[in-house]
Amino acid sequence: MNSVQISALFCKGCAYCVKFCPKQILEMGTVRSRKGHFNPVVTDPEKCIACGICATMCPEAAIEVTKGE
Amino acid sequence: MAKVYTRPQSLLPVPSGFCPGCLHSMAIKLVGEVVDELGQLDNTMHIIPVGCSTLNLLYWKGDNLGSAHGRAPAVATGFKRCCPERLVFAYQGDGDLASIGLAEIIAAANRGENFTVIFANNSTYGMTGGQMAPTTLIGQKATTCKMGRDPADSGYPMKMCELLSTLEAPAFVARYALNTPKGVNEARKGIKKAFEYQMAGKGFTFVELLINCPTNWGMSPLQTLEYMETNTIPYFKPGVYKDKEAEVK
Known part of the structure; x- marks a missing residue:
């Protein structure tokens, strides 16, 4: 299965990935990370097409981003 | 399982010092991706300027060389002449390059020195608190022009790509905007082309990247992308302004 891994160490919660995801499967989470930012979460991993636009932006x-079999 | 995207090896595994949503980190990330692709990390010399871009010092894995405010092209000239085999790039902001270092950049470009300048243009002085820069847009507010920039008082925003493309020596001059995935992919290609030109010894290459400053523009990161689309891009038009190889064909 395709997967999107978001590192809580680096993420600063700018929400660019949420805006540009073509499948609209990312949304901002409600829990703050240790650094005080809201990190995005993948709502429906099944729909991910591994296009890599979230990572590009x-x-x-x-x-x-990993593309599965 | 194939990796579609992984973090560039040219960046240290630490969080960057930039504000949330700042595209400075995007710009240095793109440079990192290109250096990884070319396999040149050990051969690269990053000339550190003064401004927000100095924060790259804590983020870039390769060699760094500090310079005085605006004098990165002068330092790069000296280094490149001593070590012509190294891949040298100066990463400068708009206050650094277009204001205090204007003489250095034009002199280096006119001599056709064989290195690359990455120019991150966010139309404000970021690190010192959002003062008006030479590239601040007409009507854009800054801490030193509270009512917005007035051309009658402080002139028009300076278009560096147009300025440098009139010179004879530069090999590649181009501008890209980083607010959309398309722009980011084009910018990556442009930076790669500039580095390849440098490695082939073709001469001075200049890549301008339009970025944002959520903190000093007083907007959320997503609002800054909209602002760039409606204000920055119509004035600073992206495109390739000079390409010596294309002229020959």
């Missing part, structure tokens, strides 16, 4: 390089 992430200024902090916090997102890792």
